[in-house]
Amino acid sequence: MAYSDAHILIVTCTSQTGLVAAWSGCLFDAGANIIEIHQHADLAEGQFFMRIAFTADTPPDHAALAAIAARFDAHWQFYPAGIRQRVLIMVSKFDHCLADLLYRWRIGELAMDPVAVVSNHPPEATRAVATDDIPFHYLPVTPMTKAAQEEQLWRLVTETQADLVVLARYMQVLSNEMAAKLSGRCINIHHSFLPSFKGSRPYHQAQARGVKLIGATAHYVTADLDEGPIIEQDVERISHADTPDDLIRKGRDVERRVLSKAVHYHLQRRVIVNGHRTVVFPD
Structure with missing residues (x-):
């Protein structure tokens, strides 16, 4: 993985259907290659957590990510992986x-x-x-x-x-x-x-x-x-x-x-x- 084009996406929200598909689909549309994905649904408290590491020639459109976040009422953070x-x-x-x-x-x-x-x-x-x-x-x-x-x-x-x-x-x-x-x-x-x-x-x-x-x-x-x-x-x-x-x-x-x-x-x-x-x- 070249750090120059690697990124990390963190998502937290209430647990609901379609979350993984929506976020990964958005990255696919942006031409990203997912190299690592972890997710966890806390069934007792109804919370969802996800970390996606991916590579892309250009970062995904923030407006597209924000639209998905609004759809699921999610909190999201986007980091270039190479920043120490x-x-x-x-x-x-x-x-x-x-x-x-x-x-x-x-x-x-x-x-x-x-x-x-x-x-x-x-x-x-x-x-x-x-x-x-x-x-x-x-x-x-x-x-x-x-x-x-x-x-x-x-x-x-x-x-x-x-x-x-x-x-x-x-x-x-x-x-x-x-x-x-x-x-x-x-x-x-x-x-x-x-x-x-x-x-x-x-x-x-x-x-x-x-x-x-x-x-x-x-x-x-x-x-x-x-x-x-x-x-x-x-x-x-x-x-x-x-x-x-x-x-x-x-x-x-x-x-x-x-x-x-x-x-x-x-x-x-x-x-x-x-x-x-x-x-x-x-x-």
């Missing part, structure tokens, strides 16, 4: 998720353009960016300076024109105002298989409960702490002999792979938010 999203990554002391994202970017696995790394700890605490030509911004924060720090953060998001903000083990809770500004474009990795063990020190909570599996959850950030729509999850088996430090060590691997997969899905426009849940179309 600009990503701002935030981190605290633990930099394994940051290092993994940057590695996957360098080898071409994550089609993104990192525009900045932000940390509430000084650069010597985050060694992962030492070899990358990515601007590093040290924005310390305390309860007294949180509002001012977030003003700086929002200015940076705006100036870099970041499409996506990734909290790669950024151990600060964003304010409700900041979460609202970043709605739908801020992904967090939580070191727990949510909804279990929310908040701080989840590995210590898990060890105290004697669980046999620990996990990690990547989700969109909302005002409700650790309750945003979940994009990806995975688990790691542990034993009764593991200490909290063992859980932290074993958890690093699952955290980084869950976050990278969630970021990949978002960059590929494979995630559609459905209320408190998501529809994720695999690749």
Whole structure:
């Protein structure tokens, strides 16, 4: 697939007959070649979700797409697939998720353009960016300076024109105002298989409960702490002999792979938010 002529169409609406035929027929009339199509009908809530990837010498007529959307009362979004999203990554002391994202970017696995790394700890605490030509911004924060720090953060998001903000083990809770500004474009990795063990020190909570599996959850950030729509999850088996430090060590691997997969899905426009849940179309 040549990115120069590849496009992605996202459709959401109430579930009804004729949807796939109408949209694919419109693309056929425009001379498009559909190379991938996923659809899902949520029968319980009567909702329909579809992602179509296609190639075309020229983009389909927006008026024709809009006419179909009006016919089905559908919400639709159209993206050129070759446009790389600009990503701002935030981190605290633990930099394994940051290092993994940057590695996957360098080898071409994550089609993104990192525009900045932000940390509430000084650069010597985050060694992962030492070899990358990515601007590093040290924005310390305390309860007294949180509002001012977030003003700086929002200015940076705006100036870099970041499409996506990734909290790669950024151990600060964003304010409700900041979460609202970043709605739908801020992904967090939580070191727990949510909804279990929310908040701080989840590995210590898990060890105290004697669980046999620990996990990690990547989700969109909302005002409700650790309750945003979940994009990806995975688990790691542990034993009764593991200490909290063992859980932290074993958890690093699952955290980084869950976050990278969630970021990949978002960059590929494979995630559609459905209320408190998501529809994720695999690749």
